[in-house]
Every structure is written in structure tokens, then in C-alpha cells.
Amino acid sequence: MIRLENVSKVYKGSVVALRDISTDIQKEEFVFLVGSSGSGKSTFIKMLLKEEEPSEGTIFVAGKDIGQLPRWRVPYLRRNIGCVFQDFKLLANKTVRENVAFALEVIGRPKNIINQRVPAIIELVGLTDKLNSMPHELSGGEQQRVCIARAMVNRPPILLADEPTGNLDPSTSADIMNLLERLNESGTTVLIATHDHAVVDRSRKRVIELDGGKLVRDQVRGVYGIGG
Amino acid sequence: MALRVNYFVDETVSNLRRNVLLTLAAVSTVSISLLLLGVVMVGGEVLTKMVSSWEGKVELNVFLRDEATPDEVKALDSQAKGMPEVDEVFFESKEQAFEEYKRMFKDSPAITENVDPNALPASYRIKLKDPNSAEAVASRLQGQPGVDEVQFGGEAMKRLLKFTGVVRTILVIAIVLTLGAAILLIANTIRLGIYARRKEIGIMKLVGATNWFIRVPFIFEGTVQAALGALVASALIYAGKVFGLDRMQDAILFLPLTVGSGSIVRMFFTLLLIGIVIGVFGSTLALRRFLEV
Numbered sequence: 001m002i003r004l005e006n007v008s009k010v011y012k013g014s015v016v017a018l019r020d021i022s023t024d025i026q027k028e029e030f031v032f033l034v035g036s037s038g039s040g041k042s043t044f045i046k047m048l049l050k051e052e053e054p055s056e057g058t059i060f061v062a063g064k065d066i067g068q069l070p071r072w073r074v075p076y077l078r079r080n081i082g083c084v085f086q087d088f089k090l091l092a093n094k095t096v097r098e099n100v101a102f103a104l105e106v107i108g109r110p111k112n113i114i115n116q117r118v119p120a121i122i123e124l125v126g127l128t129d130k131l132n133s134m135p136h137e138l139s140g141g142e143q144q145r146v147c148i149a150r151a152m153v154n155r156p157p158i159l160l161a162d163e164p165t166g167n168l169d170p171s172t173s174a175d176i177m178n179l180l181e182r183l184n185e186s187g188t189t190v191l192i193a194t195h196d197h198a199v200v201d202r203s204r205k206r207v208i209e210l211d212g213g214k215l216v217r218d219q220v221r222g223v224y225g226i227g228g
Numbered sequence: 229m230a231l232r233v234n235y236f237v238d239e240t241v242s243n244l245r246r247n248v249l250l251t252l253a254a255v256s257t258v259s260i261s262l263l264l265l266g267v268v269m270v271g272g273e274v275l276t277k278m279v280s281s282w283e284g285k286v287e288l289n290v291f292l293r294d295e296a297t298p299d300e301v302k303a304l305d306s307q308a309k310g311m312p313e314v315d316e317v318f319f320e321s322k323e324q325a326f327e328e329y330k331r332m333f334k335d336s337p338a339i340t341e342n343v344d345p346n347a348l349p350a351s352y353r354i355k356l357k358d359p360n361s362a363e364a365v366a367s368r369l370q371g372q373p374g375v376d377e378v379q380f381g382g383e384a385m386k387r388l389l390k391f392t393g394v395v396r397t398i399l400v401i402a403i404v405l406t407l408g409a410a411i412l413l414i415a416n417t418i419r420l421g422i423y424a425r426r427k428e429i430g431i432m433k434l435v436g437a438t439n440w441f442i443r444v445p446f447i448f449e450g451t452v453q454a455a456l457g458a459l460v461a462s463a464l465i466y467a468g469k470v471f472g473l474d475r476m477q478d479a480i481l482f483l484p485l486t487v488g489s490g491s492i493v494r495m496f497f498t499l500l501l502i503g504i505v506i507g508v509f510g511s512t513l514a515l516r517r518f519l520e521v
Contacts, residue, residue, distance in 0.1 A: 075436045078433075103435045108441075
């Protein structure tokens with residue numbers, strides 16, 4: 001589903017963010033990308049979304065070399081990747097329902113599909129009673145669930161989460177991870193960048209660890225993750 | 229595609245409503261900028277009319293010698309009519325000149341009684357297409373057989389023409405300046421509005437919106453704001469015409485002071501067009517920076 005071949009990223013001013021990374025994430029896998037701040041996790045995620053270009057190497061998403069993707073195709077790449085962020089990135093002047101519906105409007109889905117899918121996915125994340133609330137009226141955990149609903153509503157094959165529990169307390173974090181695991185079980189490939197030890201230890205999934213831009217550990221499923 | 233248009237219209241309306249303050253700020257900035265431009269345009273039209281009416285009064289007087297032969301007069305007539313600068317030529321005979329003279333001094337019979345009807349010369353009055361050519365035409369006619377003297381207002385007219393020329397130049401400069409100010413003000417307001425929503429644009433990009441999908445609602449909004457602004461500005465100018473210029477015109481009859489409603493309508497469409505062009509280009513340019521994610 002996601003494959004990196006000898007990918008390096010050097011930012012202007014010769015800051016090396018990633019050095020010669022090669023890895024392969026299969027369909028329906030659940031993977032943690034761990035490492036301390038500045039280890040290159042965010043660069044990794046940004047390159048998958050083509051927000052950043054690798055300096056060297058090739059990245060494949062869903063079998064396609066995204067380096068070859070013309071600029072105007074980038075929005076279509078992003079429709080295959082649901083995104084969840086530490087700071088939620090919800091639209092502050094839209095309600096919960098509208099925030100989720102937005103992801104479908106943007107890709108031109110007709111109204112009847114929007115009206116049918118949006119309440120369903122909001123129910124899945126357990127926010128039916130907050131359908132018409134504004135983001136600022138919600139707790140952090142609720143906002144993150146809206147964000148996940150938005151990421152999943154157009155049923156992308158891949159879900160990327162950048163520090164999804166970074167702003168949440170431990171028990172809320174556990175709820176969010178349960179939700180993500182359930183999505184994974186329903187067939188979505190999930191990649192979570194995090195430095196939350198507790199979350200990684202609890203889940204016991206495949207762990208890829210970055211340190212100073214290098215891949216230093218890749219423990220496949222079945223090996224108990226110890227955290228980054 | 230019909231669905232898309234629905235979405236764009238909904239989105240535009242709800243954005244305008246939810247960002248009431250930004251919308252108000254934008255509409256009033258557009259109104260004020262276009263009002264300024266419209267006032268200069270209307271003022272310019274009034275001044276141009278006034279200046280043209282003054283210039284239209286400039287004419288050459290070619291006085292003929294009493295002993296000029298009919299052939300000489302005829303030659304002069306066709307020469308004057310053949311000049312490219314000349315608009316119209318009127319002949320005034322000795323008798324007509326005397327009648328005119330009597331009419332001018334009809335209140336003082338003492339002056340007219342002592343004048344021999346033959347004392348006044350026959351003359352040609354020549355209207356010019358461009359008053360600036362008066363001196364050149366005059367010097368060409370001066371000294372022709374049968375011509376006694378050519379008068380063209382001389383220094384006074386030169387000063388008038390210099391003045392009207394300055395007025396026209398100032399008008400052009402004023403229009404360019406106010407247009408420039410309007411462009412800067414409106415473009416800047418649009419930039420602020422877009423900057424206030426840069427986060428929203430970033431999120432749209434991340435969920436896979438194409439650039440056009442993001443751009444169109446902004447362009448629609450800019451167009452609506454520009455239209456509202458042009459409407460407000462034109463309404464204010466129309467009020468200014470009815471309550472200001474028209475009343476002044478009633479008081480001062482001899483100067484063309486006012487403009488027709490037709491010019492206000494034309495000005496509204498001009499302002500609308502300017503507003504929309506600035507709105508569309510301004511938002512497209514301002515968005516470019518935020519679309520490159």
C-alpha cells in the first residue's frame with residue numbers, strides 16, 4: 001500500500017530530515033511510526049501527501065509512484081488518504097455535520113450520498129448527539145473523533161494520523177486508538193506517527209522507529225512494541 | 229455539474245453570512261473606493277462639458293477690406309472652407325454687421341445714430357474643429373487678398389486654452405490615481421479576507437479539494453462584494469446628482485453643470501466591471517500563495 005525506496009529528504013540549508021529510508025506497508029496493516037521530535041516523522045507523513053518532495057528515492061502509494069504524479073493530480077492522491085492531525089484542523093465556522101460533509105462535497109459527491117453517509121459515520125464515532133455543535137463546543141477527544149469521521153467518510157484505503165493523541169488525556173487517547181483499530185479491522189491501512197509510549201505499548205502492532213532521520217527499528221506484528 | 233453550482237452558491241451565501249464583519253468591511257471598502265472613482269468620473273464629465281462649451285465659443289473673425297472684389301471674396305470663402313481645421317464658415321455682410329451692431333446697442337440710440345451703415349466691415353466668422361489651431365489658421369488667412377484683419381481672441385484665448393488643457397490633464401491624472409487607489413484598496417481587502425481563512429484553505433487542500441474547487445467560492449464572493457460596492461457607490465453618486473448638481477444647475481443656467489441619468493447608469497456598469505475585474509484577479513492572485521500546499 002505504501003512503499004518507500006531509498007528515500008532521503010534534505011531541507012534547504014542542508015538540514016537532513018530523512019536518510020535512505022526503505023520500508024513497505026501492506027494493505028490493511030496497522031503501523032506505528034515512532035521517534036522523538038525532529039526524528040523525521042512529520043516529513044515522512046508530509047511526503048506521503050506530497051506536501052513535500054523527497055530529495056532522493058521513490059515513494060509508492062497504492063501502487064503508484066507519486067513522484068511522477070503531476071501537480072493537478074495531487075488532490076486525487078489525497079482523496080485516497082484520510083488524515084488525522086494533532087490539532088484536529090476542523091473548520092471553526094462549520095458544524096460537526098458540515099465538517100464531515102465537507103470532505104464529500106470537496107470531491108463532488110451528490111447530496112443524497114452525503115445525507116446518507118455523514119450521519120452514519122458520525123454515529124460510528126459516537127457523536128450523534130453533537131451533530132449540530134460547533135467545534136469550539138466540543139472537548140478535545142470529541143474534536144478528534146470528528147476529525148476521524150471526516151478522514152473516513154469517503155472511505156479512503158489509507159488513514160494517516162500525525163500525533164492523533166498528542167493533545168488528549170490517557171483515557172481519551174485509549175478511546176481514539178480503539179476507534180482507529182476498529183477502522184483498521186474494517187479494512188483500512190492505518191499509519192500513526194506518535195511519540196506516545198503508552199499508546200504504542202498497549203496496541204502491540206508493527207512499529208517503525210526513526211532516529212535522526214534514520215530507520216533504526218522495524219518490528220513486525222507479533223513482536224511486542226516497547227515504544228520509541 | 230449542476231450539483232457543483234448549487235454547492236458553490238450555498239457556500240458563497242453561507243460564507244458571506246457567517247463572515248458578516250469581513251463582508252461588511254469588504255463591501256464598504258469597495259464602495260468607498262468606487263465612490264471616489266465615480267465622483268472623479270462624474271466631476272470629469274461635468275468639467276469636460278464645461279471646457280468644451282468654452283472652447284466651442286472660440287472663433288476667428290476675418291474682416292474684409294471694403295474694396296475687396298467679389299472674386300477675392302469668393303476665393304477666400306473656398307480657401308477657408310477647404311482648410312481641414314475649419315468646421316463651419318459664416319459670412320456676415322456689411323448690412324448684417326450693422327443690424328447686429330444696432331441690436332447690441334439698441335438701448336443707446338446716440339451711439340447708433342452717428343454711425344454710417346457702411347462704416348462696419350463685412351466679415352467671415354470661422355468655427356474651428358480644434359480651437360488650438362486658431363493661430364495657425366489666422367496666420368494663413370492674414371495677408372490674403374481682400375483680407376483686412378484676422379482676429380482670434382489672441383492672448384485671452386491662448387490663456388483659456390492653456391487652462392482647459394491643464395484641466396484635462398489633471399482629470400486624467402485624477403482618474404489614474406483614484407483607479408490605482410481603488411485597485412490597491414480592494415485587492416488588499418480581498419487579501420485580508422483570504423488570509424483570515426488560510427487555515428480553511430489548507431484544510432480544503434488536505435481533504436483533496438482541487439484548486440478550482442477552492443477558488444470558485446472566493447471568486448463568487450469577490451464578485452458579489454464588488455457588485456454590492458458598485459451599487460452603493462452608484463446610488464450615492466445618483467443622490468449627489470439629484471440633490472447637488474441638479475439643484476446647482478437650476479440656480480446657474482449658463483453653465484452645463486449636471487450630467488444625465490444615462491451617464492450615471494453607464495458609470496454604474498463601468499464601476500461594476502472595474503470592481504468585478506479587481507475582485508476576480510485580486511482573489512486569484514491572493515489565493516495563489518495559499519494554494520501551493
